[in-house]
Amino acid sequence: MPDLDELDLRILDLVQDDADQSSEAMAGAVGLSASAVQRRLARLKRDGIIERVVALAEPRSVGHTVTVLVEVEIDNERRSALEGFQRWVLDAPEVQSCWYVTGDADYALLVCTRDLDAYNAFIERLMTEQPVVRKYKSLIALKTIKRGLKVPVRCSDPGTGA
Known part of the structure; x- marks a missing residue:
């Protein structure tokens, strides 16, 4: 398991929701500068944690x-x-x-x-x-209920949601 801190996990969660959002928007959400977010994203890509960035077509x-x-x-x-x-x-x-x-x-x-x-x-x-x-x-498939590729980045207790 790679060594990811809480900020890495939050950035990874954000980018999985919307990879098009700006580094400034992500920075505001995690409390870092845009350049720090960009460096962390580059490292996550380089280390293979972010495998690739794609668009999901309907x-x-x-x-x-x-x-x-x-x-x-x-x-x-x-x-x-x-x-x-x-x-x-x-x-x-x-x-x-x-x-x-x-x-x-x-x-x-x-x-x-x-x-x-x-x-x-x-x-x-x-x-x-x-x-x-x-x-x-x-x-x-008769109806699509959920479609996506998001990987949960935190282990949570199903009973508490935490």
């Missing part, structure tokens, strides 16, 4: 109306099979996230497509190009 605004959680079972869990599948996933633009998981499935994918026809085309490509896939299970 999928429907660009015509992507279907979000699917896909559980994938691999037929053969040899390292080469897993690595080949992972390379394929990295190149698939429909896949927003991929996790190697425990349980009945080997992988969980978050897939975003324009419509069900595009999702079916994705699945056809998956099954054709990845013969190591034994089976898959689709969980189609």
Whole structure:
């Protein structure tokens, strides 16, 4: 665990909420100068704590109306099979996230497509190009309740909120 002080955690929390806010705004919120906030942000990036800064596009605004959680079972869990599948996933633009998981499935994918026809085309490509896939299970999202990437920076007691 990197050595982060309370100010680092507060800055990290702020930048995860809105990376577009000015260093002056963050400085006012944490009680530092803007240049001190900029130095801390640069260190957080350099140390890999801030992996990258991205913009979250609203999928429907660009015509992507279907979000699917896909559980994938691999037929053969040899390292080469897993690595080949992972390379394929990295190149698939429909896949927003991929996790190697425990349980009945080997992988969980978050897939975003324009419509069900595009999702079916994705699945056809998956099954054709990845013969190591034994089976898959689709969980189609009917409504998005929460979407984000924010990592909680403080451990809290769920009972107290502190």
